[in-house]
Amino acid sequence: MxxxxxxxxxxxxxxxxxxxxxxxxxxxxxxxxxxxxxxxxxxxxxxxxxxxxxxxxxxxxxxxxxxGMMAFRNAYLPELKSRAYAALTELADSSRATAHLTIADGDDAVALLVVEPGRSDLHVAYRVGARHRLDTGAAGKAILLGRQHAGGATPMASTSGELQPGAEGLAAPVLGVPGLEASIGIVSLHHIDAAVEPLVLKAARAVTEALTAGS
Missing domain, CATH: 1.10.10.10 (Winged helix-like DNA-binding domain superfamily/Winged helix DNA-binding domain)
Incomplete structure (x- = not known):
């Protein structure tokens, strides 16, 4: 039995x-x-x-x-934030912009973890728990791109003024983690230069590696 x-x-x-x-x-x-x-x-x-x-x-x-699966996901969220923190801190400091980890929740994107840069004269105050539609803002659009990803280069999403007037966003999906729909990105009141793109991609890869280590 x-x-x-x-x-x-x-x-x-x-x-x-x-x-x-x-x-x-x-x-x-x-x-x-x-x-x-x-x-x-x-x-x-x-x-x-x-x-x-x-x-x-x-x-x-x-x-x-x-x-009912949400209960299992919610129990995992503290571990997700813990493993992503180092990558977000490095991204925030290297880009001098507010970095965030965003997850999908139904048709919405929700900011799960936010890290502000240690050195910056002016940066966006982005609230943990901030919620917006997946099809609005770089973070949500990156998650949608991740759903469509079928291999090759990691896609990126960039937006300007969609969630906050004057703010620009850049994000990449977190790929390769079964069951997770998330993105890593930055938001800034300054123009986001193309040179920052590799930093966001590096952070997204680092989060994937942190979450899949030992699996």
Whole structure:
């Protein structure tokens, strides 16, 4: 019985991992084939996960992450901020602009971590928890670019005056971390020179490396 219970738990966790790591939704058949189990077994597991709000169906009956998954994500946020802090501090100081880590929350982008430069005559005060639509502002647009990324160079998003008059933004998606939709960027009241782009890309890569170290 203990072995059977452990196997059931393992399969349920594998379903959640499959869904969390993909932007796509799945049919029961696709989930069963991915796990190498029968559709009957997959169906029983899926029903249980739906009851716990860990999975939800769209209008076509395809399965994706449910709102219950938010509890797991929220528990991980302190660790995410801790691992990203060093990269953001280096970015803020090297660019002399306010640096931020932003995550996707539904259709919105939310600032999870903000680091102001240690040496700067004038910089933007950016509030942790600041929320805006994904399609507005460099941070959100970078996350959307990350969703579309299919390999090659890391895309970047730049904006001017979209969230605050006179402020410019530059951001890059954090790639290669399963289940995470995030971006690293800066916001400045000065013109952001193209020479700063490599600094933002370096910070985004550093966050990816910090989050995937040992995995």
């Amino acid at each position: 203990a072995v059977e219970t452990a196997q059931t738990l393992d399969r349920g966790l594998r379903i959640l991992s499959l869904v969390a790591a993909s932007d796509s939704r799945f049919t029961i058949k696709e989930i069963a084939e991915s796990l190498g189990i029968s559709r009957t077994v997959a169906y029983r597991l899926i029903v249980t996960l739906e009851e716990r709000d860990l999975l939800q169906r769209d209008e076509q009956g395809r399965l994706g992450a449910g709102f």
